[in-house]
Amino acid sequence: MSGETEEACGICAASCPRGNALFEVYKMSKELQHRGQSGAGYTSFNPRRKMILTTHKGLGLVNEVYQVSNTESFGQLMEIHAGPRAIGHNRYGTSGVVSQQHVQPFERRHGKLWKWFSFGFNGHITNREELERSLKRDGYHLMYDTDTEVMMHFISKYLEEVKDGDMKDVFRNLSQDFDGAYNIVYINGEGTTVVVRDPYGFKPLSYTVAEGGTYSASESNALNYYNIEGIEDLSPGEMAFLENEEVRVERYAPQRRKSFCYFEFLYFAHVSSRLEGRSVYQVRKRVGEELARMEFLNINEKEWVIIPVPNTARPIANAYAKALGLPEIYEEGLIETTKGRTFIEESSRHLKVMTKFHPLRSVLKGKKVVVIDDSIVRSTTMKTIVNYHLKKLGGAKEVHVRIGTPPIIAPCYYGIDMKTFSELFAAPYQDRIREGVPEEGVAEEMARRLGADSLMYQSMEGLIRAIGMPRSELCTACLTREYPTPWGRRTDERAYREYLTKSAKG
Ligand code: SF4
The missing domain is CATH 3.60.20.10 (Aminohydrolase, N-terminal nucleophile (Ntn) domain)
Incomplete structure (x- = not known):
């Protein structure tokens, strides 16, 4: 993300x-x-x-x-x-x-x-x-x-x-x-x-x-x-x-009902932190291993390279490559530009992402690239990475997107800045996603929208295994629309009705 x-x-x-x-x-x-x-x-x-x-x-x-x-x-x-x-x-x-x-x-x-x-x-x-x-x-x-x-x-x-x-x-x-x-x-x-x-x-x-x-x-x-x-x-x-x-x-x-935000492990928390007695780094590694278990492509050393979207996805991508027995094709393909707040920060999300990374052409050119990120929220970042950084500037032959979480189909009403259905990339597909896995044809359609050659999400089961906490103690509402609090549920019903009305009007 x-x-x-x-x-x-x-x-x-x-x-x-x-x-x-x-x-x-x-x-x-x-x-x-x-x-x-x-x-x-x-x-x-x-x-x-x-x-x-x-x-x-x-x-x-x-x-x-x-x-x-x-x-x-x-x-x-x-x-x-x-x-x-x-x-x-x-x-x-x-x-x-x-x-x-x-x-x-x-x-x-x-x-x-x-x-x-x-x-x-x-x-x-x-x-x-x-x-x-x-x-x-x-x-x-x-x-x-x-x-x-x-x-x-x-x-x-x-x-x-x-x-x-x-x-x-x-x-x-x-x-x-x-x-x-x-x-x-x-x-x-x-x-x-x-x-x-x-x-x-x-x-x-x-x-x-x-x-x-x-x-x-x-x-x-x-x-x-x-x-x-x-x-x-x-x-x-x-x-x-x-x-x-x-x-x-x-x-x-x-x-x-304990409702610890699963997203803390995947994205928000610092990689050196321990949450609920678990190392964030180790959880991210296990997320990569779980993704590797689901991999359906035949990835080999000659034509392929595996890269993370820096920084949170680095342990995920590294573990994914190791679990596939391909640690030697794990590379850095995107380098973050110098950090700092600029006017760009506030002006355009797209421009901000464009200037956020340098692609390493020496790593990417002519390769089939597996790019791994922790999540997709609005998809601005991933679309820009796939089309602009990896394909256009980097010269990648193919780009295959792998995501550490299941699809985010619903807003967060508990403090994370993703507040509406209409801003979420995966919200229109929510009826065709089961336990994190899109039905046949849906992942292909989503990949096309990203400009990618394939797209694979983490399964809910894999996510829960990687975190190692009982599902009943986690908030996964933005993946399932099962909000733990009464007002969360009420807010969601209203927001979803408004979203459907807006979508119907086109
Ligand atoms: S809705 Fe999603 S982001 Fe918000 S607290 Fe729950 S799991 Fe975390």
């Missing part, structure tokens, strides 16, 4: 009684950069300051927001906002336009310290409209088009309602009203620092205890430096209080 969609945010928190938690939050946020690149921010707590909580945030990459290129500015930020506790957030906007006002954490000041809080969250609220209506009925005015504002007002409401501001009760109430995916990082004026995993457990959330403090982050790769062997996952419906020397884990809500 290689950049066709983005994850909705990363969160982190640190408690360092003798150090500067902000510096640790900076380090973790940088490691979580792949989860959100449109903005970053932090809130730090320091009881010795008049402003006990201070928040700094902005648009751009973590290093831009923390002003790392200017040593003096970076040093000043670290000094002004120094404190024993801090939380951080990386944003990729899936709700609302991306503007400075939407960057998290959101801080709400109050004269009472337990009511003065700041928080950030990772996910998407599926029943936001209903929650907004309820806030408006109670006289609230909403200024931004974002889930975060809605959540902030509800947290404030619950803080008023629950006894002594008990955070367990606050998040229990929230779990009863909110539908969707939401991992939360929260800090208040008393220094209480908590991370919360939603009762379905869509997104990962880990923590660790190390010398110098306690730490939590969306992904384990951000915690590797602290205690690589002592990283734990928070279970769905649990929250963790980061205290000076220990992490106190408490259940705030019953676990619902």
Whole structure:
């Protein structure tokens, strides 16, 4: 997929009684950069300051927001906002336009310290409209088009309602009203620092205890430096209080049907992370082995080359080639151009993909190419790679596309930026795809639309085997339209009806 969609945010928190938690939050946020690149921010707590909580945030990459290129500015930020506790957030906007006002954490000041809080969250609220209506009925005015504002007002409401501001009760109430995916990082004026995993457990959330403090982050790769062997996952419906020397884990809500997003393994998570006790790298390798088991072409050393779409598909393609007994024809055929945000990023998806890769003509020319990617969402990337990079510029004789996931036939309502049926390449074929495998003739038709000579997707069975978790504990809704939450199902019914009406009108 290689950049066709983005994850909705990363969160982190640190408690360092003798150090500067902000510096640790900076380090973790940088490691979580792949989860959100449109903005970053932090809130730090320091009881010795008049402003006990201070928040700094902005648009751009973590290093831009923390002003790392200017040593003096970076040093000043670290000094002004120094404190024993801090939380951080990386944003990729899936709700609302991306503007400075939407960057998290959101801080709400109050004269009472337990009511003065700041928080950030990772996910998407599926029943936001209903929650907004309820806030408006109670006289609230909403200024931004974002889930975060809605959540902030509800947290404030619950803080008023629950006894002594008990955070367990606050998040229990929230779990009863909110539908969707939401991992939360929260800090208040008393220094209480908590991370919360939603009762379905869509997104990962880990923590660790190390010398110098306690730490939590969306992904384990951000915690590797602290205690690589002592990283734990928070279970769905649990929250963790980061205290000076220990992490106190408490259940705030019953676990619902566990619904861990399979896409985390395939695309979003960093390859060095462990999710749900499994190495992302090893899962990706197994995905490649499963693809090799399904291969129906007679691939040989003379005419063929096997290449990944960088970067996430690299372990998949490598394992696929090895499993076919053809490691010597595994090559790099596409090289990513220099990374960096440009005006192109925002202007045209197609132009962005065209300028994203250089083809290696010395590898591709005259060859039958198997190109492997983790997924196809809208198909802009794959069409451009097949027709422009591999065939036109690279001189490939044939291009055969192999995909690590089953076809994505339905939108995600839980925070991944693929929101409508009409934008999805495989949505029109959904009635003719069984367990990830297109019926006879369908894969050929899809391959033609891509400009490819053949197309093969992973089977559902192969995907589940590769991940190694029970199917009943995974969210695979964008592959099956079986949404785990009530509002997910309701949203889908409405969206699908609208899609059919639109398609019928042509
Ligand atoms: S719908 Fe798809 S992308 Fe969204 S959470 Fe579920 S599995 Fe992940």
